[in-house]
Amino acid sequence: MNIRLTWRRAALALGGVLAAGFLFAWSGLFHVGATGGHWAVTNWFLHWVMRNSVRTAALTVEAPPDLDDRALVARAAGHYATGCAPCHGAPGEKQNPVIAQSLPAPPDFSHALDPWSPQELFVIVQQGVRYSGMPAWIEPMRRDEIWSVVAFLQRMPAMSSQDYQALSVGDGRPPGAGLHALSAPAPEAVADCARCHGRDGVGRDGDAFPIIAGQSEAYLLETLRAFAGGTRRSGMMQPAAARATDEDLQGLAAHYAAQPRVAAPAPSVQDAVLEEGGLIAREGIPLAQVPACLSCHGAAALARNPAWPRLDGQHADYLEGQLAAWRDGARGGGTQREVMATVAERLTPGQARAVAAWFASQPVR
Known part of the structure; x- marks a missing residue:
């Protein structure tokens, strides 16, 4: 017996498949827990789709700046240590075992970094990866910050743990007890800023960071509040300012305003x-x-x-x-x-x- 295929029968068949799928989802029999992992074919398919998407999006990304510039690398180090290393690890720092149970688990950069091109890394950092827990950059228009992260990621596989600590921590180690006045910001807040700006506000690694020493307290406080509130856009400064209390921001502004003003080396121009x-x-x-x-x-x-x-x-x-x-x-x-x-x-x-x-x-x- 031949069954004639018509548009009506095709529509009914498709409706039946959709109804069965909806019924299965409603039943709760589909296991959404992360304990079982993906089937091998599912894991391959998801990564295949992601790589194709990144490769295509990277075609529109401009040529990168000099990714070997130490100042560019240094700008992302402190942010990576606080915002990325808990998930991805770092030289001398293993991936958090809790994060490793995610599905999919984020790649562990304490071992190796997949061979992405600079433009592909830019796309991943800027846009994030859907369904993976990898967030997009807070301020996607700050392409300078994103290229800084790309420069750091490309340099990181060759870093020793000592090099990584020097770049990511800098002068950001918490001071000993009793070394700060009661009116000063919490040691953790100072340490967070000192990763990049130093305790003296002069910065480090050449012109990697602006000199904030000796700026007025009013300007520094307004700037920190603008970062915390998102009106001054920065994917690096906004998280740091937002996790501090307003009392800490006031203390930080007073601390750096009190530091001696230092001039940067004069530029070599005509x-x-x-x-x-x-x-x-x-x-x-x-x-x-x-x-x-x-x-x-x-x-x-x-x-x-x-x-x-x-x-x-x-x-x-x-x-x-x-x-x-x-x-x-x-x-x-x-x-x-x-x-x-x-x-x-x-x-x-x-x-x-x-x-x-x-x-x-x-x-x-």
Whole structure:
């Protein structure tokens, strides 16, 4: 007997399959616990789909910066130690055995790192991996931070445990009991910041981190609160600021404001570049409606409003990078964020580089 296939019978068959599947799901007989693991074919299929997805998404990612730059590597080390190592392990630090029971279990980087290309690693860090517990980057527009993580991941397999500790902990070891005043922030909060900025606020690894020593307490507190609240966007600073109490943030601002101001090494640029930057800082660019930078960041302006940052003696690359982040809409900040975004949009990359170099060359006040 021949059974004639019609659209109606096909629809009924498909409806029956769907109804049976729904009934099976409703019955609770499907085991969702992580104790049993996946079938081998399921595990292969899921990884195959994930790799194909990452490979395709990576086709649109730009060429990476210099991933061998130690400053770029150092920027991600402290974040990796607090935000990534508990799941993925690290040189000299085994993966947490509780995390290892996840389904799927995150890869253990204390042993090896799968051979992903830089662009593929960028996609994984930026977008996360669905159904795996791997989160997306908090601020996906901060491509500079994501490339920093990629640089660190690529360097990590060759690191010794001592190298990893030096990069990830830095000066972040908690001080001994009795070494902090009752009004100071908790030792853990200081240690969290000191991983990257040092206890003196000068930073480390060249220009990897901005100099925050000697900034005004009002500016530092506003900045920390902006990071904690997410109005100043950073996948590295937001978690660190958000896990501190407001009392700790006040103590941290007071601590770093009290540190002696230190100037970064003067940038090596042509005199013409410094002259252009000085002209923009003093007079602005009237035709582009760019105000003079010193109208907000000069000594007289800072005396009127200490919540504005000091730029003299800051790292040139940091200042230039912040202007780029303003221009790209990736930064955010405190109460003046809209003003700075407008100014940065009106500066060409060359003008931003010039004014950053000029401020970096100025002696600290």
